[in-house]
Amino acid sequence: MNASDTKLKFFCIRRTLPIAADAQALFTSLTDGGTATGAVLLQSSDNIPRYGERSLAAVGTSLRISGRDDVYRIEAIDDRGRILIPILTARLKSSSRELSPILTATGEAAGIAGRIDIDRRSVSGRERPLRRNAMDVLRQVAFLAPDEDSPDIPSHGCFGAFAYTFVHQYEQFERNPRDVLDEPDYVFFLATRLFVIDHAGGATHLASSVPVIPGADLAPLLNEAEADVRRMIAAATAPASAGGRTWRLGNVESDVDRETYCANVVRIQRDIEAGRAYQVVYGRRLSAPFEGSPLDVYARLSRTNPSPYMFYINDGDGVLLAASPEMAVRAEPSPTGTVVELRPIAGTKPRGFIDGRLDALTDVKYETALKIDPKELAEHTMLVDLARNDLASVCRPGTTQVTDPFVVEKYSHVQHLVSSVSGVLREPLDGLHAYLATMNMGTVTGAPKLEAMKIINTLEASGRGFFGGAAGYIFPDGRLDTALIIRAIRFKRGRAHIRAAAGIVADSVPESEWTETENKAAAAIRALRGPVDASSEDAA
Numbered sequence: 001m002n003a004s005d006t007k008l009k010f011f012c013i014r015r016t017l018p019i020a021a022d023a024q025a026l027f028t029s030l031t032d033g034g035t036a037t038g039a040v041l042l043q044s045s046d047n048i049p050r051y052g053e054r055s056l057a058a059v060g061t062s063l064r065i066s067g068r069d070d071v072y073r074i075e076a077i078d079d080r081g082r083i084l085i086p087i088l089t090a091r092l093k094s095s096s097r098e099l100s101p102i103l104t105a106t107g108e109a110a111g112i113a114g115r116i117d118i119d120r121r122s123v124s125g126r127e128r129p130l131r132r133n134a135m136d137v138l139r140q141v142a143f144l145a146p147d148e149d150s151p152d153i154p155s156h157g158c159f160g161a162f163a164y165t166f167v168h169q170y171e172q173f174e175r176n177p178r179d180v181l182d183e184p185d186y187v188f189f190l191a192t193r194l195f196v197i198d199h200a201g202g203a204t205h206l207a208s209s210v211p212v213i214p215g216a217d218l219a220p221l222l223n224e225a226e227a228d229v230r231r232m233i234a235a236a237t238a239p240a241s242a243g244g245r246t247w248r249l250g251n252v253e254s255d256v257d258r259e260t261y262c263a264n265v266v267r268i269q270r271d272i273e274a275g276r277a278y279q280v281v282y283g284r285r286l287s288a289p290f291e292g293s294p295l296d297v298y299a300r301l302s303r304t305n306p307s308p309y310m311f312y313i314n315d316g317d318g319v320l321l322a323a324s325p326e327m328a329v330r331a332e333p334s335p336t337g338t339v340v341e342l343r344p345i346a347g348t349k350p351r352g353f354i355d356g357r358l359d360a361l362t363d364v365k366y367e368t369a370l371k372i373d374p375k376e377l378a379e380h381t382m383l384v385d386l387a388r389n390d391l392a393s394v395c396r397p398g399t400t401q402v403t404d405p406f407v408v409e410k411y412s413h414v415q416h417l418v419s420s421v422s423g424v425l426r427e428p429l430d431g432l433h434a435y436l437a438t439m440n441m442g443t444v445t446g447a448p449k450l451e452a453m454k455i456i457n458t459l460e461a462s463g464r465g466f467f468g469g470a471a472g473y474i475f476p477d478g479r480l481d482t483a484l485i486i487r488a489i490r491f492k493r494g495r496a497h498i499r500a501a502a503g504i505v506a507d508s509v510p511e512s513e514w515t516e517t518e519n520k521a522a523a524a525i526r527a528l529r530g531p532v533d534a535s536s537e538d539a540a
Contacts, residue, residue: 012155034295045306060193153205160188183465247292262510283501309483318492328470331431344383347376347417395423431480
């Protein structure tokens with residue numbers, strides 16, 4: 001039997017505990033303090049109804065999928081992954097998408113490398129998401145095998161991140177040549193050991209799965225899966241232990257000085273006056289030497305700046321973590337089709353704290369100011385229009401709608417103006433097609449998006465890498481949920497990197513935009529400065 005015809009299934013052992021375990025403590029215990037390659041935590045630390053009710057983690061992964069431009073790699077991480085490599089090789093070869101896989105090695109180092117003939121033809125808006133690109137490779141892994149019916153926890157799934165540069169799979173314009181971090185366009189992991197914590201329902205779901213192939217001796221892997229679940233149960237019910245909490249940050253340097261930044265703001269305003277764009281989100285990179293555990297920094301960030309889309313990803317080359325306030329793209333299967341949703345955020349005011357206590361009157365004052373600020377309302381309207389237009393290209397006619405427009409959503413330290421834009425995907429599209437059609441988000445580019453991104457690549461002193469991309473998961477049933485990679489820290493080669501940007505418009509004041517980048521970077525820098533006691537953090 002040809003490997004491409006192999007009927008692959010995953011045998012999954014699931015357990016549910018009647019407690020909402022501590023997500024960070026459980027993740028720390030099961031991933032050697034976040035040091036395991038493929039360790040991914042997607043955590044809701046500021047629970048928003050419908051959007052922040054669950055935390056998920058990949059605590060054991062079997063495949064690493066990554067690539068840049070037209071080159072991709074799929075690498076086995078464990079025995080489960082090594083079983084999957086020949087099956088994937090055959091399926092990629094038999095695909096009509098011309099994915100050109102080559103089995104690079106077998107045994108312990110089993111893997112696949114390939115080159116995609118990326119299709120960048122100029123076609124209609126409805127046909128563009130169907131063009132050939134790296135999503136075809138990721139789709140082969142994400143939808144490798146069907147899942148058993150379980151609404152609580154899948155048997156397996158892909159966890160990882162799309163870089164800002166993934167847009168070059170879809171749009172044809174020059175990359176920023178100053179790519180100092182040399183990041184891939186995407187990196188995902190096939191998780192076969194994972195947990196889901198239902199904060200609202202007070203439950204912890206655990207799962208370990210193994211690929212089942214007819215005729216294979218699976219006894220050792222099944223025993224291993226049983227042991228995985230026993231280990232997860234023990235970790236979920238054990239008392240939490242204290243973290244290391246010792247690290248050191250060197251001198252923080254910007255890749256552009258104030259004078260140059262302000263001069264470039266003026267250049268952007270000239271482009272706006274010339275009609276090239278309405279807004280350009282122009283940023284800078286801050287970096288410093290770092291010694292310590294990124295997971296300890298993440299723990300502190302989650303206390304000082306809790307957000308509905310916290311995440312921690314160890315991609316094998318470094319760690320990416322964030323306290324993101326914004327969803328990127330969500331896709332959810334329903335009886336009427338796959339519902340896809342964007343939730344643009346534009347407009348921010350602080351919460352009404354006075355002397356460390358939340359004052360209701362002051363809080364409402366800030367909320368009212370946000371609702372009537374003409375600049376904030378104009379920017380938010382622009383992002384809602386972008387979202388509607390993007391979704392219209394992949395959704396059934398007449399299904400795209402704006403629900404809950406201009407709602408003020410309150411977080412621990414700030415309040416944002418938020419709208420929800422949704423639609424029903426047309427056949428045969430899935431959530432990955434929706435991400436292609438909507439990236440990169442207007443929140444991190446400006447408008448029109450393509451022209452704004454060209455200006456950004458010309459003026460920013462370094463490539464964005466993952467900053468401005470999206471992190472999240474893809475499950476075999478078609479569920480996809482991603483967060484915008486903002487308020488993020490990238491740890492790589494002994495340094496910590498932050499990016500902060502400001503939305504430049506015709507009436508921007510250059511010095512004020514520089515100050516805005518300082519304010520946006522402040523929470524991440526505060527988390528990096530060093531451990532302090534909990535009482536000090538709460539007061540920060």
